[in-house]
Amino acid sequence: MFARFLPRSPHAEIYTQIRSLLTASIESQYVRVNHDEKSMKFPQIWLRDNCCCPECFHEGTQSRIYKFKVGVRAERVSFSLSICHGGVITQNYYQVQALDDKSVQIEWNDRHTSVYNLKWLGERDFSPENRQKYIDEFYRLKHVFWGKEDFKKECKEFEFDEVMGTNEGLRKWMEALAIYGVALINNSPKEKTTARRLADRVGFIRKTHYGEEFSVMSKPDAKNYAYLSAPLPLHTDLPYYEYKPGLNLLHCFTQSESSGGQSLTADAFYVAERLKQKDPKSYEILTKVPVDWNDIGSEGGGEGFHSIYRSPMINFDADGRYNRINLSIPQRDSHFTVKLEEVIPWYEAYWKLIEILKEETTTFKLKEGQLLTFNNLRVLHGRTGYDDNETNVRHIIGVYLDWDIVYARWRVLKSGK
Ligand code: OGA
Ligand code: ZN
Ligand code: ZN
Numbered sequence: 001m002f003a004r005f006l007p008r009s010p011h012a013e014i015y016t017q018i019r020s021l022l023t024a025s026i027e028s029q030y031v032r033v034n035h036d037e038k039s040m041k042f043p044q045i046w047l048r049d050n051c052c053c054p055e056c057f058h059e060g061t062q063s064r065i066y067k068f069k070v071g072v073r074a075e076r077v078s079f080s081l082s083i084c085h086g087g088v089i090t091q092n093y094y095q096v097q098a099l100d101d102k103s104v105q106i107e108w109n110d111r112h113t114s115v116y117n118l119k120w121l122g123e124r125d126f127s128p129e130n131r132q133k134y135i136d137e138f139y140r141l142k143h144v145f146w147g148k149e150d151f152k153k154e155c156k157e158f159e160f161d162e163v164m165g166t167n168e169g170l171r172k173w174m175e176a177l178a179i180y181g182v183a184l185i186n187n188s189p190k191e192k193t194t195a196r197r198l199a200d201r202v203g204f205i206r207k208t209h210y211g212e213e214f215s216v217m218s219k220p221d222a223k224n225y226a227y228l229s230a231p232l233p234l235h236t237d238l239p240y241y242e243y244k245p246g247l248n249l250l251h252c253f254t255q256s257e258s259s260g261g262q263s264l265t266a267d268a269f270y271v272a273e274r275l276k277q278k279d280p281k282s283y284e285i286l287t288k289v290p291v292d293w294n295d296i297g298s299e300g301g302g303e304g305f306h307s308i309y310r311s312p313m314i315n316f317d318a319d320g321r322y323n324r325i326n327l328s329i330p331q332r333d334s335h336f337t338v339k340l341e342e343v344i345p346w347y348e349a350y351w352k353l354i355e356i357l358k359e360e361t362t363t364f365k366l367k368e369g370q371l372l373t374f375n376n377l378r379v380l381h382g383r384t385g386y387d388d389n390e391t392n393v394r395h396i397i398g399v400y401l402d403w404d405i406v407y408a409r410w411r412v413l414k415s416g417k
């Protein structure tokens with residue numbers, strides 16, 4: 001795509017101007033690229049591994065073709081001001097292209113030539129700022145924590161039709177979920193498929209032992225604690241799965257007319273952060289000591305299941321950011337497979353966390369037609385107990401989604417592809 005180079009004449013002036021701002025040079029095992037005020041340094045091995053030519057990169061699948069070679073060195077680097085299209089080029093067009101398509105050309109000692117678009121290189125700059133920007137703005141959005149006092153401000157509200165009907169609405173809702181971990185969707189239709197439709201709008205439902213859609217209502221022969229009308233203390237769902245569902249979409253189909261059935265929420269990342277400041281020792285224990293989470297049950301008359309997963313309460317991703325909290329009183333196993341001397345300190349640390357959690361819990365009552373959507377790896381949720389009667393039976397319909405699916409869709413929308 002970089003077939004032709006900008007001739008010096010009749011645009012020698014522009015060429016010289018641009019040229020003076022660009023330099024590329026070999027520095028031992030690296031290539032240094034200076035552009036405007038910016039200086040970038042790339043390992044040669046990485047450059048060669050990421051050559052974009054058709055021999056090394058398959059355009060259709062956007063994938064590297066395996067061609068790894070040891071001991072290849074850059075012999076010559078140069079800047080080119082390249083033009084992507086053939087045909088007649090007007091002067092204006094020519095200038096724009098010249099600015100957009102600056103590229104670095106490398107000739108390697110094995111007679112291979114690579115051309116790297118400058119914008120492409122800039123996006124992959126190894127500087128700490130650029131890497132952080134990519135991680136916080138494109139990989140996973142930076143979290144904003146909230147306590148009880150901030151909940152009203154940080155829990156953004158959306159219209160069901162806006163999320164279902166416009167890409168902008170969909171993108172903004174996903175961003176709110178990624179950043180704050182919680183969002184409300186209002187005015188959804190009173191249909192049993194509403195939560196499913198929302199999940200399908202993003203991608204596809206994450207199935208669990210409780211099915212694709214699950215109805216939370218008081219059931220005479222309940223096999224899950226949530227299916228009682230008793231208070232449901234703060235928890236994350238399914239901590240006993242290694243691949244725990246990332247998001248929870250709870251559609252309020254029928255709300256209780258009793259004073260109960262109120263929703264509880266808390267930002268467990270914020271609570272963990274407060275614990276870290278207040279009591280670092282307890283925090284450390286909850287990040288290290290694995291807890292046995294479990295669920296024994298059967299659903300819909302099917303075969304029984306016995307799920308177990310061992311994991312600490314507070315977990316981090318590869319960049320050291322919070323990425324998963326596990327907490328559920330009913331689903332913490334009586335098996336606690338840690339050293340004897342770790343047990344009592346763990347309980348003490350856990351109580352410390354619970355004390356802060358109590359201070360940071362917010363309560364509100366969902367209205368029919370609202371969907372409470374939240375990050376199940378972060379936001380603790382629960383409800384107060386309630387009473388059904390002959391004409392009023394509280395009914396919440398839930399589905400799960402995975403963050404992989406949400407982010408995959410969001411990045412496409414963000415890139416405007
Ligand atoms: C659940 C749950 C919330 C509610 O079923 O896990 O959190 O409002 N339900 O009933
Ligand atoms: Zn190549
Ligand atoms: Zn739940």
